[in-house]
Amino acid sequence: MSWQDKLRNVQPYEAGEQPQIKNLIKLNTNENPYDPGEKVKQAILNFDSSHLALYPRPDADALRQALADYHHLDTRQVFVGNGSDEVLALIFLTCFNGQEPVLFPDISYSFYPVYCDLYQIAYKKIPLNQDFEINKADYIQPNSGIIFPNPNAPTGLCVSLDMIEDLLKHNQDSIVVIDEAYIDFGGQSAVPLIQKYPNLLITQTFSKYRSLAGIRLGVALGSQEVIAKLYDVKNSFNSYPVDSLAQAIGVASMEDSDYIQQNAQKIIETREYTKSELKKLGFVMPDSKANFIFVKHPQYDAQKLFLQLREKGILVRYFHQPRIEQYLRITIGTMEQMKILVHEIENILKA
Amino acid sequence: MSWQDKLRNVQPYEAGEQPQIKNLIKLNTNENPYDPGEKVKQAILNFDSSHLALYPRPDADALRQALADYHHLDTRQVFVGNGSDEVLALIFLTCFNGQEPVLFPDISYSFYPVYCDLYQIAYKKIPLNQDFEINKADYIQPNSGIIFPNPNAPTGLCVSLDMIEDLLKHNQDSIVVIDEAYIDFGGQSAVPLIQKYPNLLITQTFSKYRSLAGIRLGVALGSQEVIAKLYDVKNSFNSYPVDSLAQAIGVASMEDSDYIQQNAQKIIETREYTKSELKKLGFVMPDSKANFIFVKHPQYDAQKLFLQLREKGILVRYFHQPRIEQYLRITIGTMEQMKILVHEIENILKA
The missing domain is CATH 3.90.1150.10 (Aspartate Aminotransferase, domain 1)
Structure with missing residues (x-):
């Protein structure tokens, strides 16, 4: 060989x-x-470059606090990573370790099956209907996890919060991940459901709504138990993925909402x-x-x-x-x- | 469940x-x-924050060019990632897919066995001798890859270039990775051996020598064939890990050598x-x-x-x-x- x-x-x-x-x-x-925005611009101008000699704050506490305040969550319900691609890969690795397949739509974010292959997770692609809509009944079957974007990509279609809540009620033994990369352009976020459903995990990103694709900041919001597990897994192999400047820029962006x-x-x-x-x-x-x-x-x-x-x-x-x-x-x-x-x-x- | x-x-x-x-x-x-340094400071002050609305250059071409010039390599022999932890994890995923175990010292960087567990790679820890030295003969046995830091961590001990070359001669069917995170404080880099041995891969970092732990920049240097494969694997699941500011700061640092x-x-x-x-x-x-x-x-x-x-x-x-x-x-x-x-x-x- x-x-x-x-x-x-x-x-x-x-x-x-x-x-x-x-x-x-x-x-x-x-x-x-x-x-x-102006606050991000000022944050960069005011950043003391000598701080770059030190490792970043591994827990990104100021940024997580700003996100927690914005979403009315506890800091321990907030995870940040190097872009939502990193956050999503980590979620697949951490949360989908069952015997049954993970479920997601056939037309959806193309990295979901890639993360499954990477971590040897079985999956089942569920066809959207002819109007590209998610059919709730398709997601009420044995699974090791459910994930879909809301709005879905590349269709842009949203599902209602009622449907997400119904899915959570029917899937209390799996983590249900709602990928809200595009939620802030007219959709209704599922963040308020987090307090009620500890198995709900939501991902968001600074790339689209906050005009920060260049800085690589992704977010996961969920129960303290799931977020702690995400940090445990991350810390087991990569201690400092979010750099100091990105943390400072993220905080500034939250202040310019x-x-x-x-x-x-x-x-x-x-x-x-x-x-x-x-x-x-x-x-x-x-x-x-x-x-x-x-x-x-x-x-x-x-x-x-x-x-x-x-x-x-x-x-x-x-x-x-x-x-x-x-x-x-x-x-x-x-x-x-x-x-x-x-x-x-x-x-x-x-x- | x-x-x-x-x-x-x-x-x-x-x-x-x-x-x-x-x-x-x-x-x-x-x-x-x-x-x-002053050039990094100026690069931050002069960075146009409006560029952050766009995704980073996925191939980080300016930074790779600066690294290639510095090391007398071709751009296609240079890989950059979000800190050397990301680069190392990607190397384990990409390069060590054989039947035999991967070999590394018992006292060494503690993430090596973690990456093996993450990607289900068999490994064998080879005890250093009583003076914490690497015994070359221990690494002449069937393996799917070899990795050790030079200087080793946490001992600080270096091996000679002659020994590395001898190891390469005895391991022409495996990738040999030399983790040079600390090479620039008095060790002799194996970079000149890259042109002779396409199975040699070297990792370096901006964190220590270049005082940029806060910015997360790791590097791999090797043959075009191996570097292309690292990019293929990275691009299959994470398109933009190195943010725009980190790329600009990395270039500025190379100019302040x-x-x-x-x-x-x-x-x-x-x-x-x-x-x-x-x-x-x-x-x-x-x-x-x-x-x-x-x-x-x-x-x-x-x-x-x-x-x-x-x-x-x-x-x-x-x-x-x-x-x-x-x-x-x-x-x-x-x-x-x-x-x-x-x-x-x-x-x-x-x-």
């Missing part, structure tokens, strides 16, 4: 492109078009405008509550449109995947960007 | 304490006593002073080439000394572990700090 034979074989994930092209309208990775909510409101208005304009051009789409929309034109090939938009300097996301190969996921940018998008699509459809 | 039964059980790692005590002399986690080398020289001189003073007080120790020393007093209990120093506001590291329970690991701070340490130890021994 050669050393090459001892290397792990994987199918690398292809993230949305990050090309360095001038004047590109980048609507492909669900980034927020607004900057992270009014500004950030105003940006989200602008994104919501721009989303509704974009939906309405694209419907006029014949597009159909689920009713997204996220900072992206998921659109299909019954008479126009999605991949062709993707490539034509790319030629015009507009980058959206196309997935080579069963069931969704005629859809494009389009991030909501500024109103100005979306007007250009609508205009270019109109020209392409006319031609 | 309850949801609690589905949680993973682990023994949490206890990192060196990070207490927030004023005037504490903190010699317990091998941090660098000097600040990371003269200043950083001057700090390392001061640490080396302070280390040799401290060794000499503690020897006068009756301590014995391996000949450390790291930014810490590993000392034992034949007539004085190590744990007792640890606690007495803690009462004086001096924090060093004590390990409850077989073979080394009479040793203390002491980080080399400033000359002023080490003079206080020597003075306090002298008083304790007299009393």
